[in-house]
Amino acid sequence: MIDDTTPDAAQCPALMVAAPASGQGKTTVTAALARRYRNVGLRVRVFKCGPDFLDPMILEQASGHPVHPLDLFMVGEAECRRLLHEAARAADIILVEGVMGLFDGDPSSADIAARFGLPVLAVIDGSAMAQTFGAIVHGLAKYRDDIRIDAVIANRVAGARHAEMLRNSVRGPVRWMGAIERSSGLELSSRHLGLLMAEEIADLDHRLDTAAAALPTGVDTLPPAVAFTACPQSAVDGTALSGVRIGIARDACFAFLYPDNLAVLREWGADLRFFSPLADEGLPDCDALWLPGGYPELHATTLAANGNWQRDLRRHHAQGKPVLAECGGMMVCMQSLQLVDGSNASMANLMPGRTIMQERLAGLGLQVVGLPDGPVRGHAFHYSRVETTLPPSARSRNPNGGRSEAVYEHGSLLASYVHLYFRSNPKAIAAWFSAQQEVEVAEHSTSTDRPTFELP
Known part of the structure; x- marks a missing residue:
């Protein structure tokens, strides 16, 4: 959605998907949202807060487009702003997956939400709690006054009765968006550096479609539009690596x-x-x-x-x-x-x-x-x-x-x-x-009796 009356800004519904901690299921929910919106014909662009290679692979397969990091230090505010503006001009909805807990790190997901005016969807694992769920939502909503928790999804709930208890614990103005029942089929496998790579999950498209269908109907109401201002790209020297x-x-x-x-x-x-x-x-x-x-x-x-x-x-x-x-x-x-x-x-x-x-x-x-x-x-x-x-x-x-x-x-x-x-x-x-070194470096031995150096 583009605001043609303001040439240096573009408006697009946008949402940051965050959580109170790692392991709550925010990658699965973000990927499921991207696939659900894509399946109904919406143009989706997804970003990931902070440095990451693995989550973006899953999110790219879910959305059908490359996923770029947003980080106020590594990427820089100006580049983040440019990327979001370009996405807003091309998309019907923008999703930004947070990193760790919402307020964790420097810069944090909350810092990015505040800087770019992103409403937050909190994903909370409700599997081992009842009314305390509402207290966590309330704490997230009140901890900082420069961000807005727009809605909450309860993940890994035991059933309808459990979901109802969680729903009744949530205070306004945070919207209850719904619950996702426990299902091992929706969980994405991990190893020491994080999730498995997308290409390693043979049935990933099936899992994404299943997760998209399992989302509560509350997600079908798009979040409010956010205005993203333009930021020019830094000068490019198209000849600096010409012929290299x-x-x-x-x-x-x-x-x-x-x-x-x-x-x-x-x-x-x-x-x-x-x-x-x-x-x-x-x-x-x-x-x-x-x-x-x-x-x-x-x-x-x-x-x-x-x-x-x-x-x-x-x-x-x-x-x-x-x-x-x-x-x-x-x-x-x-x-x-x-x-x-x-x-x-x-x-x-x-x-x-x-x-x-x-x-x-x-x-x-x-x-x-x-x-x-x-x-x-x-x-x-x-x-x-x-x-x-x-x-x-x-x-x-x-x-x-x-x-x-x-x-x-x-x-x-x-x-x-x-x-x-x-x-x-x-x-x-x-x-x-x-750069080309003027002095050649001697090759190490290629014999089979390596290593050839004493180790400390």
Whole structure:
């Protein structure tokens, strides 16, 4: 819905789907809403608060469109505003899935709701409560006066009688939107980093349609329209990467890519060439290489057995061509990967040392990485640690004062646990990908008796 009388603003019904905590079912509800609206012919655009790769995969399949992050730090307010304005001009409804609890983190989902005037739909797991449900709704509604809890859905209720108790506990002006009964068939499976990837759920479309049909009829009343003001996009240098061929690992192992990162590279003139290390595809003819994050720990045996891409990777590095390795990408650049069961798999041997998987979270938080041409924002989220004799060239900065991450430069390789958000500084990203090292880096040994470096 577009307000043609105001050229710098667009109006569209919009809703933030949030919860008092993680695990309440907000991803399932957001995906179900997107699929329900899509199934009746509405144009749906979905966003996800904060850094995330997995939830957006599910939400993209539900809505039929790429899902971008909204984060006041990593993405920035101006870019968030531009993305929302563009979505409002193209959509009949905008959904924004929150992250963690509504007020958790800095910036929080509530901060985003307040900044952009998004009404909030609270999703609350009511399975183990009755009248206390209303107290939680009341607390969410009254905790801050700069956001509005528009409605509430009770999730995982036992039946009609239970739902009625929950409904009677809710005070106005928060609207009771309805209840979703307990059903294991609607739950989305998870692993250590979050939900399974969309491509791993064979019956995902069936689950989405089932979840959409299970939503209460209250969702069929669209939320109020929100006015989203225009914000011009930063200047684009379409020649900065003109003629630069960037090879990008992309498959079930290397799957953690923000769609907007690819858009930035294309806007700045790059020629993107994808390949699959899992399929043992050699590197495409490229001037630079990007190894994004993903799940090396789930595919360690296959990666270790596939020699073509490893050989090409070492040759690319030895020629001084840029390599950006993020999180899982850095893990495969080590000499070996130790899994939680103690077994080891040989990796590509670009960096001395090994990666050791952990049973607990080893790093989480927003980050800033200083590149030669300026800082780039991003985030880290990992269940592993590295042991290496290579000293960090720098450390990232956590804006909230939490754990920083080591940043390694080894010849033309830039590696860290940080997933970078390219649009936070496209010039710095373009400069890195277009830089050619003048001095070649010697290849590590490719013999089968690796590792060749002493570990600390």
